[in-house]
Amino acid sequence: EARELLQEGSNSVLLKLLKGKLLPEASIILSSRPGVCPELQKYVNQFYEVQGFDEVAIKAYVTEFFKDDPRSAERMLQTIRDRPDLKGGAYIPMNLFIFCSTFKANEYSLPATITECFQGHVSELFFRECEKDGRDVYID
Secondary structure, eight states: OHHHHTSTTOOOHHHHHHHTSSSTTOOOOOOOOGGGHHHHTTTOSOOOOOOOOOHHHHHHHHHHHTTTOHHHHHHHHHHHHHOHHHHHHTTSHHHHHHHHHHHHHTTSOOOSSHHHHHHHHHHHHHHHHHHHTTOOOOOO
């Protein structure tokens, strides 16, 4: 847990880096969940928050993802516009990657729910890894 690494008296490398006791000339980039930020404020003077994609970036990402098939890109964008559940999730880059990957793997359609999108993506990753390792996959 990051909070434990930031407690005074901690012997963590992270705390030593932030206090300048280790590699004092180094510039440090630290990524964390928002909940850790209050503890970090004692040690840093700049924060950058990555908020995700806006609508222009969503369109650019989908267009690039389906660059060899512009019609599929437009179908994916229309699907996002038509489904509020996807539209809200598409602002998060990893979600958009999963939506696009699932759309492509499912012959250019998406399951009815976001949960099914994630389940399908995890299954696809599992099958791909097993195939790469030469293992058979059996599902009851």
